[in-house]
Amino acid sequence: MHTDARPSLTQVPRNGALPASYAQIGFQLLERTRRGLRLGDSAALRLSGALDATRLRLALEAIARRHEPLRTTFSSGPDGPLQVVRAEPDVSLPVVPVDGIGEAELERRCEEEAARPMDLRRGPLFRAALLRTRPAEHVLVLTVHHALTDAWSWWRVLLPELGQWYTALGDRREPGLPPLPIQYADYSHWQRRWLECREASAQLDYWMGRLAAPPEPPGLSPAPATPPASGGQAARQPMRLPGRLAEAVRDLGRWERGTQFMVMTAALLALLHLRTGAEDVVIGTRASVRTRTELEGIIGPLINVLALRARVVGTMRFRDLLRQVRATLIAAYAHRELPFEVVVERLRQPPARARHPLFDVMVSFDQVPRQPPALAGLGVAELPYRPRAFYPLDLVLSQEGGLLDGTLVADPRVVDDETAALVGRQLRALLEGAVTAPDAPLAAHRAAVRDQS
Missing domain, CATH: 3.30.559.10 (Chloramphenicol acetyltransferase-like domain)
Structure with a gap:
């Protein structure tokens, strides 16, 4: 009820x-x-x-x-x-x-x-x-x-x-x-009560409709021959875009009434299609659920995972894929409070997917500025931050001076270092082609992606 x-x-x-x-x-x-x-x-x-x-x-x-x-x-x-x-x-x-x-x-x-x-x-x-x-x-x-x-x-x-x-x-x-x-x-208690209201039911209906009969995640590469013990160190590939490319990404996003993050998400989906041939692709993203002022000053994991599903075919234009991604992200954010764990449970994913439900690739945008605290009488500086690999491949983006910066993080037990580096090069090459010729079919960028091998 x-x-x-x-x-x-x-x-x-x-x-x-x-x-x-x-x-x-x-x-x-x-x-x-x-x-x-x-x-x-x-x-x-x-x-x-x-x-x-x-x-x-x-x-x-x-x-x-x-x-x-x-x-x-x-x-x-x-x-x-x-x-x-x-x-x-x-x-x-x-x-x-x-x-x-x-x-x-x-x-x-x-x-x-x-x-x-x-x-x-x-x-x-x-x-x-x-x-x-x-x-x-x-x-x-x-x-x-x-x-x-x-x-x-x-x-x-x-x-x-x-x-x-x-x-x-x-x-x-x-x-x-x-x-x-x-x-x-208190938020955890509220969440349980919220799941009993019609708003939560409507959000569940949305996600069940979007993710009905989900596809298998596209393979990225074979696991390393000898997986590192205890997970090992995640492979990290810097994804800082050169100035002109970063500006072109920003300009294309603005032209399509979207964001740089939407352009990067579309490029990642296009790359997965070109690498694997998959046309029904699901990737994940993270979203904050600090939607109320009472939540701004508390500590806790106030984040949710959203599954983004896209139809990607070689004949479509990158511009059309970007528009699809924009609509998908806007709708996903409007339904972001329903816990991802509830969605996975209701979809009844088979045991083979228990480790990475629905997707193996994540993309997220870190919007929280990393400013070291001021401690009286002390100089304070942050040592380099090293994102963790919770998924086989995780593109973590941030913004520097209005332009995108980022890191491609790979789980070494699933994606080897060579593949992680290759994906980074391919994504940059695809971006260069897509923002230069957004009306070309995605298949036109296959050669540029293949040339990075």
């Missing part, structure tokens, strides 16, 4: 069961089905100057006290995973001396620290470490399990508040942060 009214998003009592959100359930399923996959999300900040490590630890503790996800673990309930919120934070800040090491070794040590396993039941799922490279030089490595965070949580909440708390504690005062109207567990 569905209700007409959209439920209100309010605090719920903490004396009862707190169900995990569908995003959290999805991450836990991913961790169980892909052995060796590290689901800790991390940030590494270089701190220059006279650091007060005790004050830094107290600042991290204060943030964990303010935000429940940073002191959350998980348990099993009769109806699925539950969130368990601890009354007090469990935050330590070990100082690890690594004096005299070079930049490459420093990055490796940061990766090693971030890759340490996390126990969903015992926790902690938020941890910190301080690598001391010189007496007045440190690197702060923060790690939060993906089931508890997203990019907004990092760069618009956690890290800015770290700067505010560190400065305020030095001045022996409170930072003056407004009280939080809700926490992530």
Whole structure:
């Protein structure tokens, strides 16, 4: 029985069961089905100057006290995973001396620290470490399990508040942060209630119609002959577009009343068609579900995965594919609140697809600016960020100076390094041809793609 009214998003009592959100359930399923996959999300900040490590630890503790996800673990309930919120934070800040090491070794040590396993039941799922490279030089490595965070949580909440708390504690005062109207567990409870209303039913009908009888994901390449242990390091191919090409991508998007992201998505679909011959193609994208002001100041995985299905044939123009992608994305965003996990469950995907439901290729646009926090008396800079491979191939895009930048991330157990590099070259070549001649049939770009081999 569905209700007409959209439920209100309010605090719920903490004396009862707190169900995990569908995003959290999805991450836990991913961790169980892909052995060796590290689901800790991390940030590494270089701190220059006279650091007060005790004050830094107290600042991290204060943030964990303010935000429940940073002191959350998980348990099993009769109806699925539950969130368990601890009354007090469990935050330590070990100082690890690594004096005299070079930049490459420093990055490796940061990766090693971030890759340490996390126990969903015992926790902690938020941890910190301080690598001391010189007496007045440190690197702060923060790690939060993906089931508890997203990019907004990092760069618009956690890290800015770290700067505010560190400065305020030095001045022996409170930072003056407004009280939080809700926490992530309140959103999880709301999500369950929302799924019982007619709006959710209508969104489910949309997705079931779009994804009825889904095709098999097009193959990218054979798996490496010897898959790396524990997942290995993801292959990362920079996708920074040369200035003139980036401008042409932007201009074509504007001409078609779309965006650069839509152009890149269309190019990726066209490439999958040209590489595999597939004409019914599904890829994935990520979308924020922070659609209400109450959600802006909280930490939690407020993201959803959307499946984008396109009909791609060699005789169609790139311009027509771009228009199709524009319409598909607009409709998908209008139905983005229905959890992807619910869609997959209702489609009853066969066991062979349990690891990567519906698609093997993801494309997403990171719209959250990565601005290091201001810590009083310290110079702060971010060490290079290394996106993780949750899918065989993941194109992560961002914007620099109004133009697109990005990274192609490949899971080394599914896509070998050579194929990942080839896909990057082919995508760039296809883009150059498509934005120069958007009215040419897609098949006309096959030679340029093949020439990159």
